[in-house]
Each structure stands twice: as C-alpha cells, then as structure tokens.
Amino acid sequence: MARIDLKNLSIHFGGFKAVDDVSLTVNDGEFAVYLGPSGCGKTTTLRAIAGLVSATSGDILFDGKRVNDLRPSERNIAMVFQFVSLYPHLSIAENIIFPLKARGVAKADIARKLDWVTGIFKLGDDLRRYPSALPPGARQKVALARAVIREPAALLLDEPLSAIDEQFREEMRWELGHLQRELGVTTIYVTHDQREAMSLADRIVLMNHSKIVQVAKPDTIFFQPSSVFAGQFIGSPSMNLIDLVPVSGGFRLGASEVVLTHAELPEAVIRNPRALKLGVRPRDVRLVSGAGHPLPVVDVFSVGREKYFAFRIGDTIHQGFDTLTDSTPGGVVFAPDGLMFFDAETGMRLETGRIAA
Amino acid sequence: MSAARNKAIDHLGRWLLLGLLLIYTVYNLGPILWLMISSLKGRADLFAMPPTWIFTPDLTGYQSVFGVGAARESASSFGVFDSLVNSVIVSSVGTTLAVLLGTLAGYVCSRFDFRGKGDFLFFVLSTRMLPPVAVLVFYHIMFAKLGLADTRTGLVLISVFANVGLATWIMKGFFDSVPREVEQIAIVSGYSRLYAFRHLVLPMVKGGIAATAGFCFIFAWNEFAFSSILTTTQAKTLPVKISTASGATGIEWTQICAAGVVLIIPVLIFFYLIRKHLLMGMTFGVLGRS
C-alpha cells in the first residue's frame, strides 16, 4: 500500500500537452477517481503512474520516493484496462497467476494466493475454463483478480467497467467498491461516467483539457462545484445554466423579463454587480401553482415516477423537477439553497455561503 | 400479369448470369485445363489435329521435371529439375528472411515512434513500386562485380529486397490490430517486452505471418525479370527455364507443360492454406477490439 504524489506532472506528445502541470496526492488506502470527458488526459496520467509513458516534466512519488526512473515492473502496481482484459490462450487460473509467474513466486505460495483471490471473486468454478467461455463482466472480474493477487502498492483501473453490460456493471461497481474497502489498497480509478465516480470515490479528481479542475469529495463537488464545467459535468440531469444580467434592483434572467431581486440573492452577488451565470440543478427548480416566475413552460414529461418539465428562457430550454399533481398552470420557483453563481468570464463559482450540503 | 412477366425476366436474368459466369470460367480455367492435358500427352498426341481427347498418358514430362526415371538422363531433357530446385530454394529462403525481417520491422513500426518513421515506411514500400526493368542493367553489373551473378544467393537477396517492404507493411497492419494493452499488462506484471512479443503478441498474429509468407512466396516464386537477366546457367529459376526451354531435340512442349503445372501448384496450395487469414486480413478494420 502506498501514498502517491504527483508533482507538477506534465506529459507532452510532440507539441501536444496531454497532461499539463498536474499535482495531486492520493493517500494510502484511498479510492481516488479520475473523472473527465474523453481525451482529457486521464488514461495518460494513469499510464505515467504505471510507468508506461514517461513524464515530460514533474515527479511521481510513491511513499515519498521518486519513481520516475523505475521501470513498470519495479513499481509494484497493478493495472486493469477497459479492453483486452485476458490472454485468450491461457486458462482463467493461468491468467490470474500471470503476474506471480513473472517474479518467480514459489509454487505453494502461488496456490495459496490463487485460493485467496478465487474466494474473494467467487471464481472457483471457472478456473479451468478459458476467457472466451466467460461473459465480458466475468472476464473483467478475472482481470481484477489478476491485479489483486500480487498485493500491489496501488491498483490502477482504467474504465474497467465501461465495456460491461449495464446490469452487470451496477453489480460489479458495488463489488469493486466493497472489495477496495476490504483490502484497503490505494486505488486510482479512471472513468468518464460521473455516476460511477460519485458512487465509488472517496475523492473525485475532475479533469478537463489536460488539467485538474477540482479535487473534492463527491458531495462537495456536487454542491460546491468550483466552476461551470464542474457543475455541469456532475449530476444528471445536468445543471441548468442561465445568464444573469445586472439591472437596477437585481439581475435579469437572460433574455426573459424575469428579474431576481436583491432580496432573493446572496450578499456576495449583490455586492459587485456584473454579468454572472446562474447554475441551478433541475431538482432545485419547481413548478408551483399560483406563485413563482412567469417563464414559459414548453413541456412536461415523466421518467417513470419522476416528473420533469422544460421551460424556456430566450432560445434556451432548461429543466425542472415537477411537483404539481394537477395540470393548473404554475410559475417557476428556484430553491434558494440550490442557486450557484458563476463569474460569466472565468466560469469560476462565487463563494456565497448559502449552498446546501 | 406483371408478376408473371417479372418472373420471366427473373428467369432470363438468371440464365444470362449463368451464361456469363460460364464464359468467365472457361476463359480463366480453360488454359489451365489445356495445360494440364497437354502435360500428359506424348509428342504425337500433342500436335494431333483435331486434338485427341483420348490418349495414353505420357509421364515423361513430369519425370524430367522431378528428375526421376530415365527421362532425367535422356537427351531431350533440358534440366528443368535443377531449376525447380533453384526456385524452391530461392523462394523459401527469400520468403523466410523477408518475413523474419518484416515481422521485426513491422512490430517496431507499430509500437514505437522514432524520427523519420513515416519516411522510413514510405521508403520501404517504395522498393516495391520500383519497376525492375528500369534498373536491371545496373543490377547486372553490380552482381557481376560482387560475384553474385548467376548465384542463388544473389536471387535470394533480390527476393528479400523486393519483399521485405511488403512484409513490413502487412505485419505492421496485423500488429496494429493487436491492442497495446497485451504487452502493457505483461510489462506492468513484470515481464520483459521481448517476452511479451514472443509469447503473447506473436501467437496472436500467427495468421498474419502465414498470410505475409504466402504473399512473399508467391512474389518470389513468380519473379521473372531479375532472374532472367541475372542468371545464365547455374541459378535459373523455373519460370525463366520454361521461357527459354529447348533441348537437344527442339522445344520440348511436354516438359514445358509439365513444368507449367508444377509452377502453378505451390501457388494453389499456398492460397488454399492462407485463405482464412487472407479474409481476416481484409476485414481487419471491422473486427475492432475484443
């Protein structure tokens, strides 16, 4: 088990910065999830930690020791990839003990460890079979077993569940989280799926355009996103973003006639009136009969038990969570605790001290 | 009414198609059939007009090609057997070397970046674009000076030069289709890249190696331009021999036909053996990762 530090890590491919000045500490035993859109540099970061690509500049430290110059095999980490999890010509058992064979572990030890992981992953019935006989989900389980069997200093997982069927994915996700806590192994998990990140992470490392955007606990990142990007990337359905135009006595909502008065706004927003963006999650927008802002409601729809509505400001459609039971027309109400304010220019959130958590 | 008419047109179309296919088949296979029949005829039957369809098979042509029986020593034999041996040696050694080098080079080009990689790949392919006739004279002089003229070694070198580029490209394609993770898992697990290459990646491109070998072999086997200029007596390959064949008793058509059949057979066998891999090679883009 190890603590991993990245210090000003940059990785360039030719002129392209795939990872740009990233600093991060992953604590011993922590489950850290790298989250970000495709192509933002998550995999590259993970590969650098594994030693599969070398850092252009900056340091990678395991337990305070610089490992930049260590070969992958000397770093004692285990990795699981999204695809090609197993070697088709090796049996399940042979696949699992593959890393032990490399370091010449004694036969008896191999057998003992194989027993141990087989128990954890309930793979007893499959040991003699070949990968092609298993469904993708079970194969990935074997890949995890192979990663865990060597008791690595850290477990690096690159979208290990994204190639698996939806149904099995949920189950595997739960098992994975459970297992990580049980083993207490430092884990860095890469995904572009915010739901996966929210449910697994001790801490989320949000990346965009090769840089770290925010590092925080899932709840913090949800309720106190550092920027418009963080606010919109996390949460589903995604956060509404509405222009706030300063007018006398308050802020106008984009191209509408509706004005949020000073009384409805936090101190930090009133103090320095300028162009802002209002972020509000659909759950914090309701339709209330006989009250609220007169914004045109364009659609009401339900997803199973949940009822949503869509309203329009200018040309933009926004979403709210409908609480009306009848069809009486209503106004749009924003929950005061759910309002987040972002600088229109920088996209950074203003600290207002009124965020629910 | 129109249904009946459609059916009639359908019928007509089918017969038309069948007819065209028949013509195409005869066009393609006719000469080969003719060659095979001729290779079994004695001199008298061979020139009979109209052609005889029923005749006693005469195997002297094949006997002389394979150097068995009395035919080898007979005056009419013009040494086809020696050129068959030359062809087999030159093609198989040349193919082995080209595939070996092409596999290594293809792997490096697939997995590593190095300065001038694009230029290298183009250069390597351009060796195949070269029309041999354009440089034949200079090869002739060069080989004469180097003592490689009329040697199998010389022809092997030519065959390797001509094929290694193609082999590199084909193998690069096959390696590209093997995900890098195959090695990366092994490397992270503590194995060397060489181990991963030999024991994990190579088995996955077995089919590709077979297909590449097939291509190279066929090119080497059919190579004519260089061999015809660079060989005089010792190292003549079968295609060259056939084209210049005449024995003490004039042109030995029976031997030529038998040699022609022998020339075709390895190509058939090779394509038969690699047909599965060829198909796979052609559908690569579609397969994706698994």
Ligand SMILES: Nc1ncnc2c1ncn2[C@@H]1O[C@H](COP(=O)(O)OP(=O)(O)O)[C@@H](O)[C@H]1O
């Ligand atoms: N070996 C490489 N050579 C050149 N560019 C690369 C290489 N590996 C990754 N990249 C580029 O770096 C960027 C980040 O890639 P990656 O780390 O795989 O993103 P993510 O895993 O977040 O989707 C991508 O634009 C990708 O094309």
Ligand SMILES: [Mg+2]
């Ligand atoms: Mg990735």
